[in-house]
Amino acid sequence: MFDITYLDLSGSMGLIASGILTFNIIIGIFLSTGFKKTIYWKELPKIIQHYSLIQIHNFTAYCSLIFVLLHLIFLMLFKEGKFTITLLLNPFNAPTQANIVLLGVIGFYGLLLTVITSQKIIKKKLGYRLWKNIHLLAYITGLAFLIHGVMIDPLLKDRPIDWFDAEKFFSEACLIAVVVSIILRVKYQFNKTKNT
Numbered sequence: 001m002f003d004i005t006y007l008d009l010s011g012s013m014g015l016i017a018s019g020i021l022t023f024n025i026i027i028g029i030f031l032s033t034g035f036k037k038t039i040y041w042k043e044l045p046k047i048i049q050h051y052s053l054i055q056i057h058n059f060t061a062y063c064s065l066i067f068v069l070l071h072l073i074f075l076m077l078f079k080e081g082k083f084t085i086t087l088l089l090n091p092f093n094a095p096t097q098a099n100i101v102l103l104g105v106i107g108f109y110g111l112l113l114t115v116i117t118s119q120k121i122i123k124k125k126l127g128y129r130l131w132k133n134i135h136l137l138a139y140i141t142g143l144a145f146l147i148h149g150v151m152i153d154p155l156l157k158d159r160p161i162d163w164f165d166a167e168k169f170f171s172e173a174c175l176i177a178v179v180v181s182i183i184l185r186v187k188y189q190f191n192k193t194k195n196t
Contacts, residue, residue, distance in 0.1 A: 007081060010074035011154050015170060017067035018149050021111070022174040024060035025142045027053055029185045058118070065115050068108055068145075081156050096156045104148035110141020139182055146175040 031053055035041055041049065075083045082095040088108070094101035114135060116122060123131045149171035153159045162168055 006074045006078035007154075007156070010071050010078060011167065013067050013071035013074060014149055015167060017064050017071055018146055018171055018174045020060050020067060021064040021142055021145060022177050024057060024064055025138065025178050026181050027057045027060065028138065029181050031057060032185065033188055061111075061115050061118070065111055068111060072108070096158055097152060100148055100151045103144045104152070107141050107145025107148055110137055110144065114138045114141070139178075142178060143175070143182075146171065146178060150175055 036053065072088070075081060076085065087094055087101070088105060091102040091105040092098055114137070117126060117131060117134050126134070150168060151161065153161075154165075154167060163172070
C-alpha cells in the first residue's frame with residue numbers, strides 16, 4: 001500500500017493549482033487581446049466557440065484558489081513541517097526556505113485579491129481602470145506562485161532542486177508556458193500600439 005502523508009497531499013494540491021492557474025492565465029491573455037474577434041477564433045470548431053472563455057476563466061480562477069487553499073490546509077496538517085496559520089501573516093518565519101515560502105504566500109494573496117476584486121459588485125465599485133490595474137498584478141502573483149513551485153523542496157529539507165524530477169518538470173513547464181504567454185502578450189500590445 002502507498003503511505004501518503006499530508007505533505008504528499010499538499011504537494012499534489014499545489015501541482016494541480018499550478019496547472020489550473022497556468023491555464024487560467026493563458027485564457028486571461030487570450031481574453032485581453034480580443035481573440036474572439038480574430039479570424040483564428042472563427043476558424044475553430046463550433047463546439048469550441050460555443051464555450052464562454054470568460055466563464056472558463058472565472059471557473060478556473062475559483063478552482064485554482066480552492067486547490068491553493070487545500071495545499072495550505074494539508075501543509076498545516078503535516079505536523080513535522082511546523083507550518084501554522086500565522087505563516088500566512090509572517091512568511092519570513094517559515095521553518096524552511098523562507099524566501100521561497102514568501103513567493104508562495106505572495107502568489108496566494110495575489111490570487112485571492114484577483115478573485116475578490118473580480119466579483120461583479122466590487123468590480124463595479126472599483127471602476128474598470130482600477131480593476132484592470134489590480135487584475136494585471138495576476139501576472140506577477142501567478143509567476144510568484146509558479147516560481148515557488150519550481151524552487152521549493154517537496155520534502156521541505158532544503159535539498160538542491162532536482163530539475164528533472166517529474167513534479168519539478170511539470171512546474172517548470174507551467175512557468176515556461178506563462179512566461180512565453182506574457183512575452184507574446186507584451187509583443188502583441190507593442191505591435192498594436194505601433195500600428196495605430
